[in-house]
Amino acid sequence: MQGAKLLELKPELTRSQTKLLFDKAQEAALAFYAKIPESEKLALSAAAWNICASRQDELEIARKENANPQAIAKKVSNFAFAAFPNEIISRLDKLQFTEPKLVTLNNEANQFLGRDWNKDDLHPIEIRASHHPVGHERHVSRLIFVQDADGEYKEFAMLETRTAQLPIGTKAQASMVGIEPATAKATIGLPGNEPVEITIRELKNFSYAGLVFNAESVNLEFGTVPIPDKTVKIKLDGKTLGELDSDSVQQLKQIDYLKNGNPLKLKLTSISETGDQAFVLGESPNGNLLKINKINFYDFSGQTFNDQDYRKLTIETSASKTRDAVFLNGEPLGVLHFKKDKDALRQLGLLKTGQLTHAPTIIESNFSVICAQIDPKTVEYPQKWTKEFQAFGTQSVNPQQQQMIDSSEPILHHIKERSTFLFSTESNKKLGVTGLAVDNHKVESVTLWLKKQNVVYSQVPPEDVIRETKKGLAVFNLVDSSIPAKTLSSMTKKFGGIIETDSDYQQRVNSLATRPQFLKPPEQTAQSPPNQSITPSLSTTPSTPDITNSTKTELLGVKKSPTVTIDDLRNWYNAADKLGKSENYKKRIVEVANGFKAGEQLSESALTVMNQDTFELEAISRLTQIAQRIGMVWGKSDENGTQVQGKIYDLAFNTQQRDLTISQKNGEVILNLQSGQVQTNKLTPQILQTFEDVNTQIDKVLAKSQAQQIDLQR
Numbered sequence: 001m002q003g004a005k006l007l008e009l010k011p012e013l014t015r016s017q018t019k020l021l022f023d024k025a026q027e028a029a030l031a032f033y034a035k036i037p038e039s040e041k042l043a044l045s046a047a048a049w050n051i052c053a054s055r056q057d058e059l060e061i062a063r064k065e066n067a068n069p070q071a072i073a074k075k076v077s078n079f080a081f082a083a084f085p086n087e088i089i090s091r092l093d094k095l096q097f098t099e100p101k102l103v104t105l106n107n108e109a110n111q112f113l114g115r116d117w118n119k120d121d122l123h124p125i126e127i128r129a130s131h132h133p134v135g136h137e138r139h140v141s142r143l144i145f146v147q148d149a150d151g152e153y154k155e156f157a158m159l160e161t162r163t164a165q166l167p168i169g170t171k172a173q174a175s176m177v178g179i180e181p182a183t184a185k186a187t188i189g190l191p192g193n194e195p196v197e198i199t200i201r202e203l204k205n206f207s208y209a210g211l212v213f214n215a216e217s218v219n220l221e222f223g224t225v226p227i228p229d230k231t232v233k234i235k236l237d238g239k240t241l242g243e244l245d246s247d248s249v250q251q252l253k254q255i256d257y258l259k260n261g262n263p264l265k266l267k268l269t270s271i272s273e274t275g276d277q278a279f280v281l282g283e284s285p286n287g288n289l290l291k292i293n294k295i296n297f298y299d300f301s302g303q304t305f306n307d308q309d310y311r312k313l314t315i316e317t318s319a320s321k322t323r324d325a326v327f328l329n330g331e332p333l334g335v336l337h338f339k340k341d342k343d344a345l346r347q348l349g350l351l352k353t354g355q356l357t358h359a360p361t362i363i364e365s366n367f368s369v370i371c372a373q374i375d376p377k378t379v380e381y382p383q384k385w386t387k388e389f390q391a392f393g394t395q396s397v398n399p400q401q402q403q404m405i406d407s408s409e410p411i412l413h414h415i416k417e418r419s420t421f422l423f424s425t426e427s428n429k430k431l432g433v434t435g436l437a438v439d440n441h442k443v444e445s446v447t448l449w450l451k452k453q454n455v456v457y458s459q460v461p462p463e464d465v466i467r468e469t470k471k472g473l474a475v476f477n478l479v480d481s482s483i484p485a486k487t488l489s490s491m492t493k494k495f496g497g498i499i500e501t502d503s504d505y506q507q508r509v510n511s512l513a514t515r516p517q518f519l520k521p522p523e524q525t526a527q528s529p530p531n532q533s534i535t536p537s538l539s540t541t542p543s544t545p546d547i548t549n550s551t552k553t554e555l556l557g558v559k560k561s562p563t564v565t566i567d568d569l570r571n572w573y574n575a576a577d578k579l580g581k582s583e584n585y586k587k588r589i590v591e592v593a594n595g596f597k598a599g600e601q602l603s604e605s606a607l608t609v610m611n612q613d614t615f616e617l618e619a620i621s622r623l624t625q626i627a628q629r630i631g632m633v634w635g636k637s638d639e640n641g642t643q644v645q646g647k648i649y650d651l652a653f654n655t656q657q658r659d660l661t662i663s664q665k666n667g668e669v670i671l672n673l674q675s676g677q678v679q680t681n682k683l684t685p686q687i688l689q690t691f692e693d694v695n696t697q698i699d700k701v702l703a704k705s706q707a708q709q710i711d712l713q714r
Contacts, residue, residue: 015463029082045084053077095376097166101179102144102157102370104137111154112146117176122375126153127170129391131599142168144372157370168391169382174374178367180204184213184334186220186326187362190348198341200326200334200363205230207331213363220363221327221356222345227335229318232258234282234292236313239299242279244315245291252290252315264313266290268305280305282313327356418472418515421508422491423499433477434498437509440474456482472515564602564610569593572610575617580678619688620678623671624660626691627651629698648690 013021036044052075081088106113109132124147132138138158142165145153159165166172184200203209206227232244232252244252252258266282278295295301324336336342336351345351350359418439428435436457438446443459450457456479462469492498499505573589592606602610630651635642641654649670653660660673670687672680 012466015466026082029079033083041084042087042090045080045087048084049077049080051075052079095374095379098374098376099371100144100166100374101160102176102372103160103368104158105368105370107137107158109136109138109155110157112156117178117370119175119177122173122175122378123147124153125156125172125174125372125374127159127166127168129168129386130158160369166379167382168386169384171380172374173378174372177371177373178212178365178369179371180210180367180369181212181365182368183366185364185366188220188345188348188350188359189362190359193348196344196348198336198344199338199366201337203334203365206334208328208333213365215362215364217360217362218328219358220333220361221330221358222325222336222350223327223356224322224324224351224353225356226320227323227325227332228320231318233298233316233318234264234313235316236300236311240316241300241313242292242295242298245279245293248290248292251288258315258317260315260317262315264290264315265310266313267307267310268292269307270295270304273302273304285310324351418512420495421499422495422497423505423508425500425502425505428477431477432480434480434483435505436476436478437468437473438476440469440472443474446474446476450476450478453484453487454482455479455484455487468509470514471509471512473509473512564596564607566593566597568610569596569602572613575613578678579613579617579681581613616681616683619683620671620673620681623662623683623688623691624653624673626695627653627660627662630691630694633698633701 033041104110126145126147128143128145130136130138130141130143141161142159144156144159146156147153181203182201184203185197186200187195187197189195203211230246230249232249234241234244249258264282264284266284268280268282270278270280272278273296279291279293280295282290282292284290295303324342326333326336336345342351348359350357418437420436420438423435423437424433425435436446440462447457447459457476460475460477462474465473465475468475499508569589569592573586573593576586576589592602596602630644630646631637631642631653634646635644635651637643641652641659644651648665650663650665651661658673658675660671661669662671663669668682669680670682672678
């Protein structure tokens with residue numbers, strides 16, 4: 001970095017130091033928990049969760065306000081799990097997601113549009129993935145389907161995106177209950193007049209916000225009168241600090257202190273500073289708390305408060321505004337908006353300026369949001385849970401992207417695979433051991449092979465070789481006196497000479513790239529002796545480890561579950577490409593995959609062909625592994641590779657170039673791999689069985705050889 005100045009060098013934390021820090025953090029969490037009275041633990045666990053868990057809307061606001069994604073502080077909920085494990089577990093005794101919110105009720109896709117739901121009736125429901133195209137209001141969302149009188153499930157509503165999300169495919173029974181009424185329908189019937197229907201709006205802004213009316217008879221009051229604005233502002237030094245929270249407004253109302261100009265004496269403490277969620281708490285001298293919202297909307301935006309002393313603030317109530325309003329029991333219920341409603345009320349003599357007029361009314365709430373109240377006892381989860389990206393295809397890979405992924409395979413091979421090497425530095429020699437560094441994905445197979453060779457060994461703990469671990473290596477110490485001479489000779493021949501100096505060893509380790517953390521370990525196989533695999537890159541599993549035992553593994557057919565995923569189809573495309581299938585053949589696979597993502601089921605013929613290709617691919621992989629074992633036992637090597645002259649078949653392979661040719665005595669080529677790519681393939685089950693039989697013979701030869709070595713050592 002240009003212009004940078006080195007201030008300090010510090011060693012990195014060891015694993016044991018890191019563990020100590022975590023232990024101390026755990027102790028702090030437990031100490032915090034121990035101080036809480038038993039009656040308050042559940043409440044405080046909820047408060048801790050609210051503080052340390054990220055809300056989706058908070059993250060969205062942060063993204064909008066800050067263009068730098070790295071600056072978005074995503075919270076971590078580890079503390080809540082460490083301090084309140086029992087409280088969290090106690091919430092699992094019953095289903096929590098019992099009241100999901102349903103929205104987009106007025107969308108044309110709602111096949112129950114206009115239906116009045118009886119809140120006491122249970123209806124069979126199912127959660128499904130949206131099938132609507134891009135641009136539709138319900139695109140890429142979860143939908144609620146409701147069973148109608150004919151037993152058919154029909155689309156009803158969309159689950160609100162931040163509501164409780166049960167898995168796609170879940171079935172249950174639920175009642176539909178309207179919540180959050182924004183408007184109400186009022187029918188006025190005066191003697192001698194036709195009934196008049198009007199709409200009352202802005203219910204949530206007045207005294208009866210949230211109250212639900214179910215066609216009830218009430219006496220309402222109508223008039224063009226001053227309506228007080230419910231917003232209460234808090235002033236600091238003549239400037240607006242924010243708006244008083246509704247709960248705090250009620251606190252001041254109860255003591256009759258909510259009056260314009262009344263003074264407040266508070267210590268201010270900032271709690272949240274994020275967008276429209278920013279707020280401060282004000283503590284009075286007698287310990288009461290007031291919450292002041294929307295700090296970032298007024299004169300002190302961006303300022304943080306952490307007062308030690310009290311400040312003088314004042315209450316500012318907004319002036320009243322004359323509106324055409326509706327009252328219930330003397331309190332404002334809502335306002336009138338439509339001209340036809342106002343004209344109809346004036347004709348009835350109900351809407352007068354400066355006074356309220358009574359009228360008997362039947363009132364019913366209108367809902368823009370419905371709550372599906374799920375009966376937990378009726379919930380049936382799907383046999384196979386579907387992830388959203390599978391249902392909506394949000395992470396699909398097109399053929400061009402797949403081609404790019406495939407073309408990067410040689411590079412990824414070098415990143416993933418770690419070659420095996422031996423070293424014997426000064427410290428090793430003093431201890432009488434030889435170091436063995438191997439790919440840490442192959443620890444299990446290495447230990448099996450060492451045991452089979454009767455080598456005394458110990459694996460160095462990963463935390464003691466942090467640099468090697470980061471590079472993807474595992475380190476073993478082999479006791480020199482326990483290594484048979486023939487085994488040591490074979491190892492140095494395959495892995496190169498023993499590295500003798502510390503500097504050369506450090507250089508070898510440092511030359512390796514740091515292994516990406518997200519890479520999965522390759523599947524361990526059990527066929528090859530110490531060697532570098534020439535299993536072709538067409539294999540859907542990573543290549544054979546450098547060291548494995550020689551236990552025979554029977555070749556089995558590919559077992560596919562009845563359920564096919566998009567990953568299966570992607571692997572099929574890869575297999576077909578590596579098997580040298582035609583472009584038209586691969587194009588047809590892409591068409592099948594696109595149909596599958598659109599909801600079509602895979603046909604029996606397509607499933608059969610997919611399994612055949614996958615089986616053929618794995619059969620070739622198996623054959624290359626056995627061929628290498630044959631070469632190790634009976635092969636002759638030169639600068640061109642290894643050749644084996646057999647009674648029925650001849651083999652020739654070059655590990656470095658990943659070339660392999662298997663041919664019959666008459667010269668007919670059965671399998672030809674060039675740089676890991678299939679060029680000729682005439683394999684039959686009989687040929688595979690022949691090579692399996694030879695592999696069994698190799699096991700017997702190696703077992704006999706090992707027994708002879710043990711006898712000689714005695």
